[in-house]
Amino acid sequence: MIAPALVALSLTLSAVPAGPAATAPAAGLAGAHKKDIAMRLVSSAENSSLDWKAQYGYIEDIKDDRGYTAGIIGFCSGTGDMLKLVELYTRRKPGNVLAKYLPALRRVDGTASLKGLAPRFPADWRRAAKDPAFQRAQNDERDRVYFDPAVRRAKQDGLRALGQFVYYDAMVMHGPGADRLSFGGIRKAALAKARPPARGGNEVTYLNAFLDARKAAMRAEEAHEDTTRVDTMQRVFLKNRNLDLRPPLTWKVYGDRYTIKK
Template identity: 35%
Template sequence: MRRTLFPSRETRPGGGPRRRRAPGPTRFLAVLGAVLTGAVLLTAALFLLLGGAGSPGGATGTPAGSATSGRDVDRVVGQLVSVFENGTPEIQYAYVEDLDDGRGYTAGRAGFCTACGDLLTVVDRYTAQVPDNALAGYVPTLKALAASFSDSTSDLDGFPDAWRSAAADPEFRQVQDEVTDELYVAPARTLADANGVSSPLGLAALVDTAVQHGTQDGPDGLPDLVRRTNADMGGSPADGIDESEWLRGFLDIRRATLENPSSSATSEVWGESVGRVDALDALLDAGNLDLDTPFTVDPWGDPQTIG
């Protein structure tokens, strides 16, 4: 899939995941490289084939027996990740901020960034659909920044206002949903299906890990965490391992990775993010594998209700 096209964030300039300064919880996101055309086409095909679980409006065409069959959990998964990312279940399409973290502007529902290529993907696609938009004039600069992984914002005067203005357009919000689905949700669903992870909570755990750790091959990426879990558990749910026990093992490995990542540059901010894992563990302890709503999560000392 996309793994070889998006190197681990640890190999990028700027080090580890981004940290939101105030107010609300620490903010983290996997850093994605500049998006190549072939990767976009491939992930779009996966999106059409498998459906997307990141869009609040819900996906269609989900295969029977998959993690989202029987009912629509897209909204719930999206809200849960939003709590982990932004401290609120309300999807933050208009969010934009320079976090001084080596990635330029961070913006939108999934923390797309100007130095990483994923924000360019959003703006490029939106401009193809709506040529006369407030962000269109920034495309050449965004391409240059993504190509060099530059965190410079000196040539982006007025960009935050333009992003917030575009976020009022339902078409722009839909583009954000699509790109989130392609970059995070489709790879997570593929791994869920391949490993027999069929519960909504299992899907949510993999999607959130994709958002924070990335979907690339590497010692801290989602695929490697799944492989390590399978090795530790002697298989996956597809091999007959109890899904609850497998998820507990997966979350233990994710917590250990956050506390001791392969790159020392990420250790401080990742160590502060274990509340994400604690919140997922609490749902598992409560037996809420179906993510039955309403439920409350408290990753950052500020309980949020989803439902």
């Protein structure tokens, strides 16, 4: 027989309303809505627009010693990721408008050279960007090279959605390498200053250390020395303790103000 006191306790507990949704574990950055928010945040910094889907056809030489920068996360002709993207697109759709540039992309890989690409490549890139197959290829390479590795590493470090975005944005700008100016080197510098949550550290303290290391890496490259995407975007969210990256979000990049309401 259940004691009367336990029955009363059970009835009392069952009558207590469920806690607010905020008490439930928040979805990480890989959830569809949070991923779209991440893409809009990156686009505000990379393209001065929240409409990231309008950037498939973006392409220019921004004079950062990486050749052409193009597409939804800035694939570069000088860093290999643009080459991999066009190779993927060509495997899926042989004879596409960019396939003829593969020899030139292989030759300029690792350099700032536009030889064999200029002046026609940008126009052909914009033509290809209207093809859903090329858009899917950009999405898939973004995920394979940048988004998925960043989110996976952040989860291993015990970071929530904001930390996952901080890693993703760093990987987009600096690349996933291990040298001091790449994502791996930035993370190594942060780990020398603070422990991530997975190692018993404080999440805010660690993310501040990571952003400090990120700013140092940005300032080491002339093309990236403007650090407002850290100072007036990511650091603002962190100061507000918005570790789950919950809207509404308001920030500035390069002096322009943006808001995501939901």
